[in-house]
Amino acid sequence: MNVTEDEIVRRKLLVDGDGGGDDKRLVLLQKYVVDWCNDTTDTDVESDVKYEKLISSLCNIEYQAEKTWLVQQMATREQERYDRLHDEIGEKVQAANSQIENCKEELIKAKQIRKNKQEYDAWAQKVMEHPNREETANKLEREHEKLKEMEQTRVELDQKLEQRKKQFAVLLTAIQDLQDELEEESMEKDGDIVIDAC
Template sequence: MNSTPTANDSKMIPSLSNKLLQIMNDDDIMKRKLMIDGDGIGDDRKITNLIKQFILWCYNDNESELECELSAERLLNVIDQSELAMAKSVQTIKMITNELDNYENMYKNIEKSIQDAREKLSVCKAELAHAKQIRRYKLDYDNIAQIIEQHPSTQETQIKLNVLENEIQTLQKINNQIESKLEKRRRQFQLLLSASHQLQNVLDEENNVQNSDTTLLADNNNHHGQQQHALDDDNLQSSSTTTTKEPISMETN
């Protein structure tokens, strides 16, 4: 390893560091610090010290070759420790990633289990509702069976129904006969009523004729009486005249 850097190297290193510092802004520096710090156990400080030691080692012209080799070995040891810390960080990141994947799988399994449990719960609810409905139907069937037992059977009901139908037919026939008789009597009554009206009209006409004859006879009797009375008056007057003439004649004799 070359312990005495040349003048060109010494000029190049500050210029590169200045350019890097100019390019980096505060956010990049903070991100770099967070990335380098690792677990937060001073990795950032170690790397900063390593860079300082490397710069001092590069610009230190007063050290002997042995001291320069010792400084290089110390730098290599620090670099090895940093690489080991970086490897540990990488393994830690891998472990954390694996744990995250494991937790993600566990989360998915738990979600699937929850979904399966919800589906089973829905199925159980549906089965419970179906069982309740079947139980309600059974209770309704029992109530209907009790009501059916309180009533006669279908055959007995059919026999009674046939008997009632026969009675209804018999009563219907009797009703038809009674209606026919009633219609016949109604017609006879109407005929009798019409005949009575005609007879009443004939009697009224005869009474009117008889009354007119009686009136005419009475008028004739009155007229005959008046004539007889006039004749009687004439006879009386003639008789009185005769009696007055006889004494006169006697005196004359």
């Protein structure tokens, strides 16, 4: 029968429990008890030696049991500590995730604020290219004054134009009258000449 090393190790672990040799110790203790109880022909010294082996084996088993119990208690405490650590780490992870979400929201707000500030700066720069309100008001007032002056000048020029039109009309009338007189005189002279010729 061909048995692999893995199967041997597996069987040994199944028989031996956690691998501490407890099964062998119990078998050995049983052997010592049976040997000590059954053998009545032994001398007191041999009996004492067997008894000592029995007690020694029993103490060894008790020691191993106590050791196993302490290891088991320690493992239980460690498991509880690991459970607490697991819970604490889980809470810290949740807090960190919550903080990350808050930071993401703050980042989005900060980006929006930055974008708004950049737009504000762009608009402010455009506004700064134009004169301020006081300068504009002063310039507008100066333009209104110029407009009033130009309106006054226009009125004066209109009055002059009307005066010149009237003067021109008077001049044309005088010229017309003068022409009429000259024509009359010319006609009278022509008439006198004609009369004289007759």
